[in-house]
Amino acid sequence: MWHKRDDMIVHETDPYNAEPPRLGLHDPITTPDSFYVRNHGPVPENDPGDWAVTVDGLVDESASFTPERLREEFTHHTLTATMQCAGNRRAGFLPVRDIPGEDPWGPGATSTAPWTGARLCDVLRSVGVADGARHVEFTASDVSDLADPPQAYGGSIPLAKALSSEVLLAWAMNSEPLPLVHGAPVRVVVPGYVGARSVKWLRGITVRADPSENYFQATAYRVLPPEADPDHAGPGDGISLGSVALNCDILSPEEHEHVPGGPVRVTGYAYAGDDRTVARMDVSGDDGRTWHQAELDAAASPWAWQHWEALVPVTGAGSHVLMARAWDSTGACQPESPRALWNPKGYVNNSWARVEVTVE
Numbered sequence: 498m499w500h501k502r503d504d505m506i507v508h509e510t511d512p513y514n515a516e517p518p519r520l521g522l523h524d525p526i527t528t529p530d531s532f533y534v535r536n537h538g539p540v541p542e543n544d545p546g547d548w549a550v551t552v553d554g555l556v557d558e559s560a561s562f563t564p565e566r567l568r569e570e571f572t573h574h575t576l577t578a579t580m581q582c583a584g585n586r587r588a589g590f591l592p593v594r595d596i597p598g599e600d601p602w603g604p605g606a607t608s609t610a611p612w613t614g615a616r617l618c619d620v621l622r623s624v625g626v627a628d629g630a631r632h633v634e635f636t637a638s639d640v641s642d643l644a645d646p647p648q649a650y651g652g653s654i655p656l657a658k659a660l661s662s663e664v665l666l667a668w669a670m671n672s673e674p675l676p677l678v679h680g681a682p683v684r685v686v687v688p689g690y691v692g693a694r695s696v697k698w699l700r701g702i703t704v705r706a707d708p709s710e711n712y713f714q715a716t717a718y719r720v721l722p723p724e725a726d727p728d729h730a731g732p733g734d735g736i737s738l739g740s741v742a743l744n745c746d747i748l749s750p751e752e753h754e755h756v757p758g759g760p761v762r763v764t765g766y767a768y769a770g771d772d773r774t775v776a777r778m779d780v781s782g783d784d785g786r787t788w789h790q791a792e793l794d795a796a797a798s799p800w801a802w803q804h805w806e807a808l809v810p811v812t813g814a815g816s817h818v819l820m821a822r823a824w825d826s827t828g829a830c831q832p833e834s835p836r837a838l839w840n841p842k843g844y845v846n847n848s849w850a851r852v853e854v855t856v857e
């Protein structure tokens with residue numbers, strides 16, 4: 498479905514929500530057939546013929562841009578950026594406490610692509626940002642019944658981020674026209690922010706004094722305190738998510754894989770959003786008693802994940818847990834345990850990666 502690989506792990510078919518197996522995440526650029534998909538409502542049946550993105554709110558002059566007009570009037574930019582869902586690695590929370598109503602995403606709710614489009618800052622400057630502007634809201638055409646009453650998907654980012662050179666209105670991915678399931682004809686790409694802000698099927702851009710009141714900004718994608726009832730959460734409750742937290746996972750060996758005795762080659766990805774970068778990766782084969790530094794690959798861009806690799810001694814036949822943790826450029830390390838991070842909607846599990854293997 499949607500031109501995805503046959504072995505996608507499908508969490509929901511309607512709406513389609515799926516992540517690739519670890520095997521699909523080994524390359525610096527994720528192939529489009531492996532790129533994860535996160536939808537909150539049905540994929541709209543677009544007729545790009547009459548599509549237009551309206552820009553209004555606190556601007557000098559409202560405007561409406563067809564995809565053709567965006568392509569003609571603005572310089573084209575291509576940027577490789579990692580998209581990461583706030584629900585990535587949620588499955589790691591479930592042994593702590595169940596999370597009803599949310600999909601148990603593994604480590605594959607993240608992928609990386611070169612995106613091509615116009616810079617949002619160029620579009621905003623062309624209409625003129627008025628005094629009092631602080632946030633930029635995006636509204637899509639897919640309607641989600643997760644909101645009550647059902648609502649078109651949307652969200653917002655602070656104006657300073659919207660005016661940064663990395664935020665794109667993208668019409669292409671991997672040098673090909675943007676696939677419908679990834680937001681064609683035009684989507685927002687907000688590198689360094691949680692995937693939720695990279696609004697697909699973009700119909701409206703509204704410059705505002707305050708953050709968007711859209712359900713997916715005001716109520717969902719917020720970290721609630723452990724004892725809160727997510728069914729009764731209201732606008733403004735919890736911590737709003739913006740930049741992506743430092744995170745990593747192990748890609749090989751796979752969970753429950755049998756590996757020969759001797760040093761084990763462990764590989765994975767690591768990523769830190771916005772103004773932080775991954776500074777070091779530690780890997781342990783003895784339950785965290787000793788740590789080995791992994792070799793970090795160069796990032797394809799400042800907005801992309803990095804892959805890493807380590808040879809880790811593991812002694813004795815039988816079951817062993819391999820662990821990995823990233824450090825960022827502020828000297829911060831990932832938290833050790835999902836217990837400390839569990840929250841009712843299961844966002845931002847950035848605890849140490851763990852994979853259990855059997856040594857032969």
Ligand SMILES: Nc1nc2c(c(=O)[nH]1)N[C@H]1C(S)=C(S)[C@@H](COP(=O)(O)O)O[C@H]1N2
Binds near residue numbers: 534691694
């Ligand atoms: N219009 C619209 N945009 C959306 C969503 C959605 O459901 N509808 N999901 C968001 C979330 S939560 C994520 S993680 C990313 C996923 O992008 P992808 O499906 O291209 O991987 O899209 C974001 N943009």
Ligand SMILES: [Mo]
Binds near residue numbers: 535581582583584
């Ligand atoms: Mo997401």
